[in-house]
Amino acid sequence: MDFPYGQPWLLDGAYGTNLKTAGLSFSDCTEQFILNHPEALASLQTAFLQAGADTLTIPSFGANAERLEQFGLAAETARINAELTTLTSKIAGQRPIGGNLSTAGITLGPESERTFSELMGAYTEQAEALKAAGADYFLIETMTSLTDIRAAVLACRKQQLPILACVTVDENGITASGTSALTCLVVLQELGASAFGLNCSLSPAEMAPIFEELSAFTKIPLIAQPAASMPALRERAGFSLTPEEFANQFIPLFQAGVTIAGGCCGTTPAHIAALRHAMDRFDFSSVTRPHHHRELVLTSVHETFCYELDMLEFSPTLHPSSDMTDAFMEIEQESYDVISVEVETPDEALSFAENDHMAELPVSFLSSDELALKTALLLYSGRAMVDTRSELDPKTLKQIAYKYGAVLY
Template sequence: MSFPYHLPLLLDGATETHCLAAGMPHGVCTEQWILEHPEVLSQLQHAFVAAGSQAVLAPTFGANRARLELYGLGEHTVQFNQKLVSLTRDTVGTNALVGGTLSPTGILISDEDDQWDGDVVFQKWLTIYREQISILRECGVDFLFLDSMTGLPEARAAMLAAKQSHLPVLCCLTADQTGHTLSGSLFLPSLITLQAMGADAVGLSCSIPEDMVDLLEEARMFATVPLIAKADAGLSEADEEDRLAPEEFAAQFSPILRAGARVVGGCCGTTPEHIAELSRFLRELPPVKTRVGADDFVATREDEAFFLGDDILLSDPIPCDYGLADALIDIEDEQVNVVKVQVRNSEEARQLAMDAQMSRLPISILSDDPDALDEALMLYHGRALVDSDSEMDERLLRRIAERYGAIVY
């Protein structure tokens, strides 16, 4: 899969920082405030394009129904997205690409074993993202940008919804220096999972440049798509003197670019001046070759990557019942490196989703039921294997596996 735009691609910078400086009160709905003060956004976006931004993100970050409902504005979901994209398109014209931005919904999976609702929450995520993505697609955005995702499970839901639009999809997670996201996912297995699902670029957002370098250097070894770095210059509410100056911001980007990031831009605290400085760094940047096939035999769960070779040793099939958690723990004592789990129906797919985290080994799913296989892969928050001995049409099996980025073995 080739990236649809010329690289390097320079994004824009922070919107909320500028709005706060222009008088937006804290705690209000940013999207509503922008629509009430459209000249503030237009001025900012004009400045970003003049600074060198080749792609501008429409400020639809918080315009999904779940987030708008926090302000009692859920019924304005369609209207807000339409107006924000239209305002952005009218401002930049043909001088820059326009991306539709999506954010975490704020809806979380319960971490109580007796209250596990992961399947219900996942369907809520899908519904929310499908609605917003459908609106953004009808508005004519050039690509979708999944921004500041706080964990792999919700990022997977957003990816599944986004790929149905047939638009290019760029995805950023927010992680600390160790690679951990707020929900406990790790960046490397998340990258491998999302690129296998069809993301056109994957990377990091919402941390300062120097905190991204090691993570991107590690990711480069396994990235089959361009890497994104959308870095902070400081928190939105930080005083001016506490933010990275444009020259310092751009200088800190130098090792990020050496690490292979080729889709770059600014997050909190970044201004057109930051983007202008960054633009100067990109002019003589050499291309980076992605490593085709680098992740062919890398399975994942949200907090671990499993690097498999040609010597895959599958366990005997484990039934997916109420004893699954204990069986997954006990299997570690056997001479195998992949656990084969048999899934026969929807109930067993849900059981696997609840207990999969108990395994310290990658999981291969054996299923003769297409619907059960589809649900099991949908609810498995990582990159699973699919057993080719599953008794179903091979083309159907591979089509289901491809949807979720699974490895057929």
């Protein structure tokens, strides 16, 4: 779904760090604290609007059943999301409000008994509650794995509202699970995200070179929600930016194509006011984005690959097994471009999904079974190809590829 609001567009700032002044502690359930102190939320959101924000975020960041279960509140998921939406709507007036989703904390993998369907289910329940209560769009943020944010986007997509999707990366543009920000962009924009960006962890200045790379590949608006302050960590220095410093560091982000801006940790209404002033002064019409010139862009689970169609080399066809490490290594040593994988049953698709993180190249799926192909594409976190030699109705094959953002070839 296209981004439906005018650009540039200003989001609001931090909730957690600002609510600490109202008594919020690390041991609290933030969402329940807000419901117990609605006046604190009203004061903060009113200040964000007075600072010039074009929208308000519903403070439902951790209000999925998995996170609420830690406080014995899983059964209250729908109610909590509905009440947070109602509180925000009263302050926003006619302005749009965004349902906020973040990680459910479900770990997937060979050693886990949890499933991708369970992960999607946690986000689906929350997304349904937010839409029913009046959310105008979804803001998915602070995601550190492509698998996690794919599940959230697929869940939110069912609600047919705009989706703003943000990941958190290090200064090299890599998520905690080892995926590049560029790969996240390529995958999520093909799945139907309305806008993509980065939030938390980094200052605006640290985000700038990452957005310079994203700008050449994006088909959708770019979002920046940097932090204004972060504590020092063992591997990096901390920082604390004044509102003016924060806003001034945004200029290279605007020059790189960012048109949706806001703040994460440490950003106060004063930071949002300074950012509003910077946005109003900047000439967004002067920005010309570069564009890559390759015909085909695919990704593995971690990296992005650009190809010319007439130069693609496909590997011999693999069949999924419990351990595909040696098969992947052999193919990669032979300098193929794409790994060809045949999946004939849903169980084979599951077996491949348990191994796909070890594949350094993109994948092309071949199948004569519709459910097997759908399962393979659902579980694969990269942007795959779908082999037209698959023995399925061409129209069906095209629909399946489109649904999961794959390339039919």
